[in-house]
Amino acid sequence: MRMPDAKPSASGQIPAPRRRHRALHHPPGADIHRPTTRPLDGGPAEPYADRHPTTMLRGDVMTVMVGAARRDLLDQVLRRLPAGTVREVPMFGTIAVMFDESMLVAARKDLCLLVRVTADDAHLLARPEATRAEMGSGRSMGPGWIRVDPDALQDEGTLDFWVAEALRRQAA
8 A cells, every 4th residue: 555645765765654642552542651550458558569569548557559568557557546546558669658747667578667766776676676777788878777677576576666666766
């Protein structure tokens, strides 16, 4: 089929008509920037929910859809917080828990807890489950950022301690 405005190339061939790109895998009107997820009480989140978090309101808390194990850790932290404005925000490759617009802790994919504490944290680093938080390999986040080992978080008392330390920094 020859297009009326098509001109032959130097070799005498007429170029094929250009086709417009059509995204066949997205239905018309779909929001391709927001993945669909199942409700928290209707089963586990989709496999890619951790890579593409979606927020939803649960009671008074704006939460982020994540995998079941990380959701359990976040719920345990939320149960330990006093009354105040609480929301979850994806940041640093984690899901951060914000309390009165200040970051307290963040749950990482490996189920460790990133805890924001006061800058004089040497006594906290002496605890066996605590290490200085790092951004990548060997780059310290500096004073006030502690990584708590996920195995230690299985103990209720340990989780209580670290949430209390994060609240202490926020109150200062």
